[in-house]
């Protein structure tokens with residue numbers, strides 16, 4: 001089972017066996033839907049995966065896992081900003097205090113790293129623009145190889161819930177990702 005923790009696996013004593021690829025899944029979430037998807041993806045990734053909310057995540061420059069997975073809710077056709085997170089909190093969600101946009105902005109470019117991105121997004125109406133594409137674009141600029149097309153997981157409305165079957169799809173997506181490593 002993947003672990004939910006707030007630190008990177010920089011301590012070798014916490015590393016799984018040599019052959020198990022390591023992955024850090026960093027998520028942002030106001031109502032918990034993206035967090036649930038992140039946890040399901042980590043289950044698919046397997047025992048080398050660690051899940052962390054963006055507010056507790058280590059700086060990206062200190063992440064040295066085989067794969068980075070980044071997930072965020074789509075806000076205003078892309079990654080959230082302080083204003084959209086404030087809007088979410090006014091509607092009953094929780095403002096995580098920071099977002100994937102800020103976390104990526106604080107990072108320095110470096111080559112040779114691999115990542116995948118996902119977002120949650122309202123299915124109807126299916127508006128253009130997704131947080132997963134925006135995050136992938138930023139990660140490419142930081143020198144990451146994006147190993148899979150950004151993926152969308154559907155919610156029924158602003159607060160969710162996730163559409164039926166999405167957690168199973170997320171687990172399967174995580175399992176496919178680990179096969180690419």
Ligand SMILES: Cc1cc2nc3c(=O)[nH]c(=O)nc-3n(C[C@H](O)[C@H](O)[C@H](O)COP(=O)(O)O)c2cc1C
Nearest residue numbers: 029030031032033034073074075076077120122158
């Ligand atoms: C301020 C704000 C803007 C949003 N903009 C979009 C949007 O452009 N497209 C979309 O499909 N959903 C949009 N949504 C809905 C979010 O995608 C939805 O709240 C999110 O998937 C729920 O995930 P969470 O529970 O992890 O926060 C928006 C939500 C908020 C609060």
